[in-house]
Structure formats: C-alpha cells, structure tokens
Amino acid sequence: MAKARTIHVCSECGAQHPRWLGRCSTCGAWESLVEESTGAEPAPTADLLAVEPSAAVGKAVPLREVDASGAPRLATGIDEVDRVLGGGLVPGSVVLLGGEPGIGKSTLCLQLAAALGGTGPVLYVTGEESLEQVRLRAERLGDVPGRLLALAETRVEALAEPWREIRPQLVLVDSIQTMRTAAVDSAPGSVAQVRDCAALLSATAKAHGAALLLVGHVTKEGSLAGPRVLEHLVDVVLTFEGDRGHPFRLLRAAKNRYGSTQEVGVFSMGERGLLAVPNPSELFLAERHAGSPGSCIVPIMEGTRPMLIEVQALVAPAGYGTARRTCIGIDDARVALLLAVLDRRSDVDVLSCDVYVNVTGGVRVAEPAADLAVALALASSRLDKPIPADAAACGEIGLGGEVRRVGRLDQRLREAARLGFGRVLLPAGADAKAPGAEPVPVTEIADAVRWLRDA
Numbered sequence: 016m017a018k019a020r021t022i023h024v025c026s027e028c029g030a031q032h033p034r035w036l037g038r039c040s041t042c043g044a045w046e047s048l049v050e051e052s053t054g055a056e057p058a059p060t061a062d063l064l065a066v067e068p069s070a071a072v073g074k075a076v077p078l079r080e081v082d083a084s085g086a087p088r089l090a091t092g093i094d095e096v097d098r099v100l101g102g103g104l105v106p107g108s109v110v111l112l113g114g115e116p117g118i119g120k121s122t123l124c125l126q127l128a129a130a131l132g133g134t135g136p137v138l139y140v141t142g143e144e145s146l147e148q149v150r151l152r153a154e155r156l157g158d159v160p161g162r163l164l165a166l167a168e169t170r171v172e173a174l175a176e177p178w179r180e181i182r183p184q185l186v187l188v189d190s191i192q193t194m195r196t197a198a199v200d201s202a203p204g205s206v207a208q209v210r211d212c213a214a215l216l217s218a219t220a221k222a223h224g225a226a227l228l229l230v231g232h233v234t235k236e237g238s239l240a241g242p243r244v245l246e247h248l249v250d251v252v253l254t255f256e257g258d259r260g261h262p263f264r265l266l267r268a269a270k271n272r273y274g275s276t277q278e279v280g281v282f283s284m285g286e287r288g289l290l291a292v293p294n295p296s297e298l299f300l301a302e303r304h305a306g307s308p309g310s311c312i313v314p315i316m317e318g319t320r321p322m323l324i325e326v327q328a329l330v331a332p333a334g335y336g337t338a339r340r341t342c343i344g345i346d347d348a349r350v351a352l353l354l355a356v357l358d359r360r361s362d363v364d365v366l367s368c369d370v371y372v373n374v375t376g377g378v379r380v381a382e383p384a385a386d387l388a389v390a391l392a393l394a395s396s397r398l399d400k401p402i403p404a405d406a407a408a409c410g411e412i413g414l415g416g417e418v419r420r421v422g423r424l425d426q427r428l429r430e431a432a433r434l435g436f437g438r439v440l441l442p443a444g445a446d447a448k449a450p451g452a453e454p455v456p457v458t459e460i461a462d463a464v465r466w467l468r469d470a
C-alpha cells in the first residue's frame with residue numbers, strides 16, 4: 016500500500032508538483048501552487064482481467080443496438096442558448112459556464128432559471144449573493160415564476176435536502192468556486208474543493224436526471240480558474256465573452272458532448288438583462304461614421320455566423336523615441352506583422368509612425384481573415400484616403416505580401432451585400448459569389464493599396 020503524501024497542485028492549470036515552487040513550471044503562473052494531500056493509492060492490479068468477476072459487473076452491448084434518439088432536451092426557451100447547446104439542456108448533463116467577473120454570468124443564469132421555472136421546478140443556488148440581491152435582479156429581468164426556488168448556501172451537503180424535496184429539472188450553482196464540501200478540508204475555491212464539489216454535484220445530477228449548470232470564474236488569462244480537471248468532468252463548457260464597457264456578449268461552446276462547438280449565441284446586455292441579437296452586423300455598424308480615413312469593414316465568422324465589423328486604424332507621426340503600438344480587440348503581434356508587410360511589400364511607409372488599431376463594438380477578432388481589412392485601414396489612415404463607403408475587405412495576408420484565401424467566402428459576401436457593401440476586396444482566385452456583391456480580386460497587398468489610391 017502506498018502511503019498518503021502531500022503534493023502541490025497549481026490552481027491555474029492543475030499540474031501536480033512534488034514540492035512547492037514559487038512559479039508553476041507547467042503554465043508559468045506565479046504563486047499558484049497549493050498543498051493537497053492525496054489519499055493512499057490502491058496497489059495497482061497487475062492484470063485487469065484478473066479482477067474477481069464479482070467486481071466487474073459491466074456488460075458490453077453491440078453499439079448499433081444502442082438507442083441514441085433517446086436523449087430528450089429541455090429547451091430553455093432562450094433561442095440563443097438553445098442553439099449553442101445544440102437544442103437545449105440534456106437531463107443529467109453538467110454544463111460549466113465560464114466568464115470574467117461582471118460579464119453577466121449570474122444574469123444569464125437567472126434568465127435561464129426563470130425561463131425553465133415556467134415549465135418545471137428549478138433550484139438556483141447562490142454562494143455569492145444574498146437572496147434579496149437575487150430577487151431584486153430577477154425582478155429587473157421580468158416575471159419571476161413560482162417554481163423557481165432559490166437557496167443561499169455554500170455547503171454542498173446542504174443541497175441534498177432541498178434537492179430531494181423539490182426534484183428540480185435544473186440546478187444552477189453560482190459559483191462552483193464558492194462551494195465547499197466537508198469531505199475535503201482545504202479552503203473554498205482551492206483545487207481540491209472545486210473538483211470534489213463539482214464531482215459530487217455532477218454525480219447527484221446524473222443519478223436524478225437533473226440538468227446541472229455550474230458557474231465558474233475565469234482568470235485574467237481567460238482560462239477557467241481552478242483545475243483543468245473541471246473541464247474534463249463536465250459535458251459542456253460554455254464561455255461567456257465580451258467587453259464590460261460594451262453591451263455586446265458572445266456565448267460559445269468550448270466543449271459540447273451533445274452538439275457542435277461551432278454555434279455562437281449573440282446577446283446585448285441592457286437595462287432588463289440579456290437580449291438576443293439576431294443581426295449583430297447591424298449592431299456593430301450602427302454608429303459607423305462612413306467616409307473617414309482609417310476605417311474598413313470586414314465580414315468575420317463567429318462559428319457558422321457571418322458578421323460585419325469595423326476595423327479602425329490611426330497612423331500618426333511618432334514623437335521621439337520608439338513608435339507606439341496600441342491594439343484593442345486584435346492581437347498586437349498580428350498588427351506588428353501586418354505593419355512590417357505593409358512597409359516592405361507596398362509603398363506605404365508606416366514603420367516610423369505611432370499606430371493605433373481598434374475593433375469597434377468590443378469585439379475580439381482572432382481570424383486571419385481580417386488581415387486585409389486591417390492593412391487597408393492602416394494604409395487608408397496613413398494616406399489620409401477614406402475607403403469607399405460601399406466597400407469591405409476580407410483575406411489573409413502572408414509574409415510575402417500575398418493575399419490568401421479564407422473559408423466560407425460565399426457566406427461572408429452575402430452578409431456584406433445584405434448590409435449594402437456591394438464591393439468586397441477578396442483574394443484573387445477565390446470564386447466566391449453572392450447576389451448584389453461585386454468581388455474585387457487582389458493578389459497582393461500592393462494591389463489593394465493601388466486600388467485604394469485610385470478609389
């Protein structure tokens with residue numbers, strides 16, 4: 016029998032280290048290691064098949080005889096959420112909802128709880144707010160159904176009684192980091208607590224056929240705080256993203272055992288909570304000031320949905336010292352690369368200038384498909400020449416200055432045409448078509464700059 020020992024677990028990435036370190040050697044986080052004791056591990060069995068038959072009661076069945084149509088879904092009634100989940104919540108499944116503080120996780124939970132509280136019992140467990148606070152918020156969001164029951168509790172064991180009594184179809188726990196179990200004696204929020212609480216709750220949900228939604232905080236770096244093991248433990252990982260200064264919010268599935276991870280839900284945070292946004296492009300372009308230099312429209316894809324966003328650039332003469340580079344909503348390194356390519360592969364000189372790039376609406380663009388639009392916005396600002404009001408651009412730019420093809424061009428073109436962008440600069444050779452959109456093929460970044468000068 017191995018003896019019980021202590022290990023040090025990183026609370027950022029879940030890596031285990033035999034002794035304490037100031038910095039986790041796996042993920043590089045500082046002071047993230049916490050001590051944990053591991054129980055005595057059972058002696059490994061030499062051969063799995065040598066185990067007593069009584070201990071092995073599993074029975075294998077032919078896969079093609081398994082009935083897969085049986086997973087019924089609890090439609091939440093909030094279309095944007097149902098879409099991301101793949102049709103609704105699956106009873107007995109565990110969903111983890113992650114997001115930065117203040118982004119709207121509790122609001123989304125309460126809206127879900129209220130929507131499902133109209134069809135059956137729902138238990139909302141809050142470990143962070145008082146019942147009065149939850150009530151006030153619920154009132155702000157609309158009607159509060161009678162079958163939505165709330166409980167302010169942080170002890171997991173204390174959920175057993177209400178759970179047994181209410182027989183909820185959905186249990187929401189806000190947040191998993193505030194929960195603790197008597198089975199572990201480390202502090203709430205520690206790796207061991209979070210993991211064991213989640214495991215206990217999920218086993219209960221599975222045994223009683225309730226859907227379970229756990230709210231989890233994320234760290235500054237955007238990963239779920241607490242152990243990575245939480246992500247393995249749950250069936251669906253949803254992330255709620257956005258910029259707190261803007262109303263726009265995106266709900267994505269980072270993992271989904273019951274559906275696609277390609278769908279996104281788009282919301283806007285308003286006075287009365289989260290509202291679905293059926294046409295995100297219109298939201299982003301509402302405040303656009305067409306005709307000013309340095310602005311370019313690009314059709315990006317969020318999952319399977321195209322949306323038009325505006326990239327703004329400001330190129331100004333640098334003061335003394337090193338030129339400044341400030342990027343909001345787009346990766347700094349990507350912009351640095353595009354500046355270098357623009358400088359070497361076209362006649363626009365930008366390297367000695369201060370450069371500011373902003374993606375409007377609080378959106379974050381990670382797609383290389385936005386390269387051409389960023390480069391054009393930079394050139395437009397530097398040359399002080401506005402991009403025509405009916406033009407958009409889309410394409411990846413390589414280090415040689417070549418404009419490369421990107422996926423789903425037809426869909427992007429259609430979205431551009433729908434909002435009145437009749438001309439779209441595209442990689443030459445891509446045979447994308449959409450009614451009402453005229454492709455302007457470009458081979459190299461220099462072509463695009465030439466087109467802008469002549470426009």
Ligand code: TYD
Pocket residue numbers: 114115116117118119120121122123152155156284285286287288289
């Ligand atoms: P919250 O759901 O508490 O965020 P989280 O649980 O992710 O920390 O949302 C907090 C923010 O949302 C807060 O700044 C106020 C804002 N908000 C609205 O703008 N409208 C609303 O109707 C509600 C309920 C909140």
Ligand code: MG
Pocket residue numbers: 120121122143189
């Ligand atoms: Mg909250």
